[in-house]
Amino acid sequence: MNFSKKLINWYSVNKRDLPWRKTQNPYFIWLSEIILQQTQVKQGWPYYSKFTANYPTVFDLAAAKEEDVLNLWQGLGYYSRARNLHASAKYIVNELDGIFPNTYKEIKKLKGVGDYTASAIASICFNEPTAVVDGNVYRVLSRVFGIETPINSTLGIKEFKTLAQKLVDVKQPATFNQAIMDFGSQVCKPKQPLCETCIFNSTCLAFNLNKVSALPVKLNKTKITEKYFNFIVFLVDGDLTLIEKRTKKGIWQNLYQFPLIESKKELTLMEITKRVKVQFELSQLEIRLFNKDVITHKLSHQHLKTKFWVVSTSNLTANTTKIKDLNNYPVPVLIQNFINDFNF
DNA sequence: AAACCGGGGTT
């Protein structure tokens, strides 16, 4: 029996029961695929439930305010996904009369949709035989076929896509694509894969050559930079504070935060006090450090060493926000954790 | 081709 047949047989018995597997509605499949980019099923699941409940159709999503979409996305990370999702919903409604594009080529034109996502939607919703290549597929194919080309090299990307495209069952691409991904996540796992009971273990090159833990090959090494973040948490007359929107490109674009003083080195109480006085035109103020120990918020490529400075004042000229309204604004997890811990 | 973009998990 060939690779695809064995895989599909495995899937028919072992497939997971996931909410987005009950539908072929391209809007729902698109939502699920964007949410699941760089995200485990367990983490994405509640967000899929929230989004389908709040925005049951593409028209509802298109009509929403970006801020509300980001608020619902809060905590999931990679926020450009939410911004692109919203922009594409508006594009589908305004330019395509609300009709979801139905070919790989047209689907890929949506913002935030690349090769993987376009292949997934085209195959699952429209039966187009385009093979998906996600992290699971790289792992399964590199091991079973013993391919050592780095999966994040230009050559590797082409090589694995070609192989997957050769293997895909053109009669049932949706089943094949979901089968290989499910197999990768449940059997051919990154750590402690289930080789002893694997359906491919008699032919799998990695298993038989004892190379399972060495595959797939990935060249990497992202260097991590360190920054100091000082958030200024104003308390004005007990019930007001000050927040600002991050409008510039970079992390957390269009999310909100307390006014931020960023630096390459750690700043002292004196330096913070002075900068707050100058920036906010305050002659005198009461300031205290909330977290005795610095909070290190770890992103994939930077570590943010964070302090929250609580400043009590009554004569702030800037536009304040009611503390009880804080949860109307999308904020990074770092800020949400503070709001929860501080207990205003 | 390399850097950027979040957050959660395991060892």
Next chain:
DNA sequence: AACCCAGGTTT
């Protein structure tokens, strides 16, 4: 603390 996981866009 050091490692791992996982697509798309921008530079």
